[in-house]
Amino acid sequence: MDLDIAINTRASCRNFIDKKVPIRLLHMLLESGSKAPSAGNLQDFRFIIVTDEDKKKEIAEASLKQLWMADAPILIVVCSDLKNVIRFYEDRAEYYALQDVSAAAENILLKATDLGLASNWISVFDENVVRRNLRLPENVKPYIIIPIGYTKEKPRHRKRHSVETFISFNTFGNRKYDLNLFPIIKYKREEQKQDVFTLIKDKLKKRKSRH
Structure with a gap:
């Protein structure tokens, strides 16, 4: 797909159907995410793939009860391993880490559109619940959750400013x-x-x- 088409047709999906995402496509998404720029080229982004039904439901509950998230066959939790970021950037580490994971997440969203997959960007959730659910070490911080799957719903493109x-x-x-x-x-x-x-x-x- 042409990049301009992917940018202009990407839309947030909240209605997923019961259809698995082939591992080959998942790998392509993560490969795209891993190519994102990062502060100091530290490549601090980490991707946690969640397919367990109970875990998905708990994460959906912790995301302001957006229960539709659990219908997606895959949740990609985009995290930052802050260990090296803190070492290089000290008190500004989380500021740069947020930029890094955001770049990675956008790459994933655009690649999902390119592959005919539906997606969304979730950044409001109870961090403690997600940490416990995924057993994240102290130095790994979750920033974004990306539901990935298929939909039969026609994408709704909201009005954009010029x-x-x-x-x-x-x-x-x-x-x-x-x-x-x-x-x-x-x-x-x-x-x-x-x-x-x-x-x-x-x-x-x-x-x-x-x-």
């Missing part, structure tokens, strides 16, 4: 950019500074009107 909402140039809130210094966009205008997004929209409208 990309312009999120972008500033050089200082927060500044939407003006010197087009002569912006190599991606090659517009010839008399004004040195223009609202780059307006220019893009104008060009797209002109292109559509020609067809």
Whole structure:
């Protein structure tokens, strides 16, 4: 699947069917997760695969009683082994660890979409319950739970803000950019500074009107 398609079609699923995920596909998910960037290349992410029905139910209960999670054939609990992270980054270790596991989790979600699998991202849960359930050592912290499986439900894509909402140039809130210094966009205008997004929209409208 094209990366853009995976990014644009990924959706959070809460309705899983009773169908096992082949071990080959699971391995591909974890391989993708393991390729994520990490602070200092410490590769601190750890993936706990949960398939035991009782364990899944207990984890679902501990995740604000989101019981639908237990219907997924697999829960991937994305953790960080903080041992080396603490050694290198001391009191900022958990801050960097969160970034590391988030990058790994997003890789897994996109690969799941690529493979035709349904998924979700759960980050609200009782850490103590999950620790006890998975027998995690003190240095391993759980951050994210990813239910993985199949669904017959059509993905619901929530409305997204336009990309312009999120972008500033050089200082927060500044939407003006010197087009002569912006190599991606090659517009010839008399004004040195223009609202780059307006220019893009104008060009797209002109292109559509020609067809």
